[in-house]
Amino acid sequence: MSGVAVYQGRFGPAEAERLLWRAGFGPRRGEAEALAKLGLEEAVASLAHPGAERLVGPAPRDEKGRPLAPSDAWGQDHVWWLDRMVRTSRPLVERMALVWHDWFATSNIGVGSQRLMLHQNQLFRASGLGSFEHLLQDVTKDPAMLLWLNGSDNSKQSPNENYAREMMELFTLGAGRGYGERDVRQQARALTGFRNGWSRSLGPVRFRFDPAYHDPGTKTIFGRRGTYSWKDSCRLCVTHPDHPSFFVNKLWGYFVADPPDRATQRALEQLYVSTRYEVRPVVEAILRHPVLFEGSRMVKPPVVYNAGLLRTLGRPIDTTAWTWLDAMAGQQLFYPPNVAGWDDSRWLDTATWRGRWWIAQYVLQPFALDPAHAVVPFDARALVDRALAFWHRPALGSATQKALHTFARRALADAGGTSWKRQQYPAMAQNALRHLIAVSPELQTS
Amino acid sequence: MDGCRGCAGLSRSRLLHRALAEAGRGLPAVEPGMPLPAGTGLTRRRFLVRGLSAAVAVYGGSRLGFDAFGEGVAAAAARPAPRVLVSVFLEGGADGLSLLSPQGDPLYAKLRPQLALSGGQQLAEDPTLNWHPSLAGIAQLYGEKKVTVMPAIGYTDANQSHFTSRHYWEVGATDASLRTGWLGRYLDHAGTGDNPLQGLSLDDALAPSLATASVPVASLSSPDQYNFSSNRVWGPVEERMLEAIGQLGSPSSDPALRTAGAVASQVDRLRRQLLPFQSHDGNPSQTGPTAYPQSDDPFPGRLSALAAMLAAGLPIRCVALTAPGEYDTHADEPTALAQGLQLTADSLLAFQRDLEARGLADRVLVQVWSEFGRRAAENGDSGTDHGAAGVGFLIGTRATGTMVGEFPGLQDGLDADGNLRATADFRGVYAALLEQWFGVDAAAVIPHASSFRRPALVT
Numbered sequence: 001m002s003g004v005a006v007y008q009g010r011f012g013p014a015e016a017e018r019l020l021w022r023a024g025f026g027p028r029r030g031e032a033e034a035l036a037k038l039g040l041e042e043a044v045a046s047l048a049h050p051g052a053e054r055l056v057g058p059a060p061r062d063e064k065g066r067p068l069a070p071s072d073a074w075g076q077d078h079v080w081w082l083d084r085m086v087r088t089s090r091p092l093v094e095r096m097a098l099v100w101h102d103w104f105a106t107s108n109i110g111v112g113s114q115r116l117m118l119h120q121n122q123l124f125r126a127s128g129l130g131s132f133e134h135l136l137q138d139v140t141k142d143p144a145m146l147l148w149l150n151g152s153d154n155s156k157q158s159p160n161e162n163y164a165r166e167m168m169e170l171f172t173l174g175a176g177r178g179y180g181e182r183d184v185r186q187q188a189r190a191l192t193g194f195r196n197g198w199s200r201s202l203g204p205v206r207f208r209f210d211p212a213y214h215d216p217g218t219k220t221i222f223g224r225r226g227t228y229s230w231k232d233s234c235r236l237c238v239t240h241p242d243h244p245s246f247f248v249n250k251l252w253g254y255f256v257a258d259p260p261d262r263a264t265q266r267a268l269e270q271l272y273v274s275t276r277y278e279v280r281p282v283v284e285a286i287l288r289h290p291v292l293f294e295g296s297r298m299v300k301p302p303v304v305y306n307a308g309l310l311r312t313l314g315r316p317i318d319t320t321a322w323t324w325l326d327a328m329a330g331q332q333l334f335y336p337p338n339v340a341g342w343d344d345s346r347w348l349d350t351a352t353w354r355g356r357w358w359i360a361q362y363v364l365q366p367f368a369l370d371p372a373h374a375v376v377p378f379d380a381r382a383l384v385d386r387a388l389a390f391w392h393r394p395a396l397g398s399a400t401q402k403a404l405h406t407f408a409r410r411a412l413a414d415a416g417g418t419s420w421k422r423q424q425y426p427a428m429a430q431n432a433l434r435h436l437i438a439v440s441p442e443l444q445t446s
Numbered sequence: 447m448d449g450c451r452g453c454a455g456l457s458r459s460r461l462l463h464r465a466l467a468e469a470g471r472g473l474p475a476v477e478p479g480m481p482l483p484a485g486t487g488l489t490r491r492r493f494l495v496r497g498l499s500a501a502v503a504v505y506g507g508s509r510l511g512f513d514a515f516g517e518g519v520a521a522a523a524a525r526p527a528p529r530v531l532v533s534v535f536l537e538g539g540a541d542g543l544s545l546l547s548p549q550g551d552p553l554y555a556k557l558r559p560q561l562a563l564s565g566g567q568q569l570a571e572d573p574t575l576n577w578h579p580s581l582a583g584i585a586q587l588y589g590e591k592k593v594t595v596m597p598a599i600g601y602t603d604a605n606q607s608h609f610t611s612r613h614y615w616e617v618g619a620t621d622a623s624l625r626t627g628w629l630g631r632y633l634d635h636a637g638t639g640d641n642p643l644q645g646l647s648l649d650d651a652l653a654p655s656l657a658t659a660s661v662p663v664a665s666l667s668s669p670d671q672y673n674f675s676s677n678r679v680w681g682p683v684e685e686r687m688l689e690a691i692g693q694l695g696s697p698s699s700d701p702a703l704r705t706a707g708a709v710a711s712q713v714d715r716l717r718r719q720l721l722p723f724q725s726h727d728g729n730p731s732q733t734g735p736t737a738y739p740q741s742d743d744p745f746p747g748r749l750s751a752l753a754a755m756l757a758a759g760l761p762i763r764c765v766a767l768t769a770p771g772e773y774d775t776h777a778d779e780p781t782a783l784a785q786g787l788q789l790t791a792d793s794l795l796a797f798q799r800d801l802e803a804r805g806l807a808d809r810v811l812v813q814v815w816s817e818f819g820r821r822a823a824e825n826g827d828s829g830t831d832h833g834a835a836g837v838g839f840l841i842g843t844r845a846t847g848t849m850v851g852e853f854p855g856l857q858d859g860l861d862a863d864g865n866l867r868a869t870a871d872f873r874g875v876y877a878a879l880l881e882q883w884f885g886v887d888a889a890a891v892i893p894h895a896s897s898f899r900r901p902a903l904v905t
Binding site for chain 2: 150153157158159160161162165169170175176181184257296297298299327328330338339340346348349350351352353354357361364365368369370371397398399400402403404406407410411414425427428429431432435436439440441442444445
């Protein structure tokens, strides 16, 4: 096969659960057990070749029960995509769309059109596991990207370097790897010719390539001369000797915390080149790799955390609050902080952790027990056990378990002998325990 | 409550201790008349202290927060009030040749046929340069000798990538592999293990310059909204729950679990430190002597909150904020630039006046920076592409107000790519700030610190 190492250990529900978190948005009830029964090979194949999409569960609604208007209403683009993450039968396809949204990070701050952002999103969903060269071409002429990095401002008459630079630095080669400032300027010339019109009612329209704005002259790119076009520009980047290593390293980092060793890196590069820059085989090889299962945990991206909590509890999208809540946690979809995407080495700090606390609070809202009426045992151990069962018994470390038990004991002790407190404190403690488990280090990571 | 009218003569720390003692008296008030309506928690007693130009609101909300705030005050009071450095980042590569436009340079109009500015105050130290009209607030402070201008700051062989160049500035070295920020390393060197507020990012996420290797630092969007609650959990159970947040972390061999646990305990610590600033009823928890610009952008409000936190004696040393505005002006530069600069400059002027009114101005310096300047020649879209050296400022009563590095001119001052050459190195400025402002050995923080010329920055 590919020469990339394959995980040989036990593939049980715990391993299947990790795979579902890394390649998707975590398991619904029973999904990890079902996936484990397939064995690793079949499990990865089922994710990478999922067939037609089925959306499982009720359609998304806003808090008043109305259908979403993702192209028009502010923030409903975010909730619309979150719903796909929650309901999809093709988690890896959605997860790859999220990868490409970060890789080719385009922000609606610079585009100003949810319609065009969703158009780009559909591209990532439809082509995210195919040829990287085709994907790069599609992104290069994608209207949202043309607006975001001034691609349709870039003309023979007045070249604009913005896209050319980021195409090499962020999309294909890596900062300062195998190109110089001269290549930036020459690539910008090759990429000239895209235009768009403006309509008072629709905004930017009529995206097209107009030869009158293209610079057909000879360019020197990566030391070679030619009358390069924008497609040549894409091809030159993908066939550049420094591209496969960049591609493999960057893609690997979305799925595995520890960097690949040299042999793995090389084998994945060979796989990528030998399949003529196909994404799917490389993703499958990464998902089968021993380090994914045996290596360090990863902090879940905020939307993955949010979608995962909803999937665990089987709650459909019934509010648009997720938009601002996920923004608080550091990830509003369609609004990456800049063209380099989200800094996923720094998901957690004192501000974004608070965002996750609030996400968990909103996720738990419909499940909260009413302290005045709920029947809950006045017993710390039983309370913790019940809260763990609520979350389908996640594996928690001893420190987290200790914190939960200590909390439950103290909360009950505070009730003393007062009868209304003995009724109310256990239910309140149960609500609090569910919340503490949701924000525990174990549930923030996978 | 007016019980502290006679406090004006007390020292800052005694004043705060007295306020805390008053606020803590009679707690908890939760027992009689139970149960409380959902979500109310303990009753709050608001205690407002006015004295020494400081306005402090202390809430008797939680014995936990009360103790922790006491600790913070005690720690701060035990030492002389620390000096504070506030880093303000113009994200995107601000066009230095518009911030200080070289209207006196004959090549300026040729390189900038559409974008050349006219008017704006002349810079006293170099009449070639004019202040951008939107920077009038900073020009005013410059006239008071409270602004040090760096007209061409950067480094040789400037990297024109936003991310690489910003990374260099954040980590304080042209080293792509460094993972700690320059302010973070200063805090690792001189900070403490129990005070997240020592490095404070007033933002939605932590500024990379504050990334530390060992000591805790904090990020928060607004100090009066650092609250946590749950569904149908209140009173003592809520307090126990919040107490448990800090226990979720424990040493782990797994880096991600370790991070998640460490951040949980920083959250716990920070929440306690900020309890006095909680706004429970929608009323602003701080009031100040100075009016700030009204804006949807959080920047002026954050500066105002910072002044109030400093006045309250919170142990803050390094602060990072992102300025309002869009500075990556590849197109339509004039409008974008003017709006961002106006709000930035007006807010910084208000902050300076606030510090002066509160008697804090001598211990705060503000450093304004951007990852690079922009190309001298405009690009044809009413914009400019990425360049090299840019403009920086240092603002404060203790700034020398003497220009650092000269404007190199558009004739001889451009490199082969048509970008402005640096006449001052940002690492030399960092080293000078570390030595002259914080009084530490720059070599412990900035790699190869001794190889950079350190300008005199602090009087």
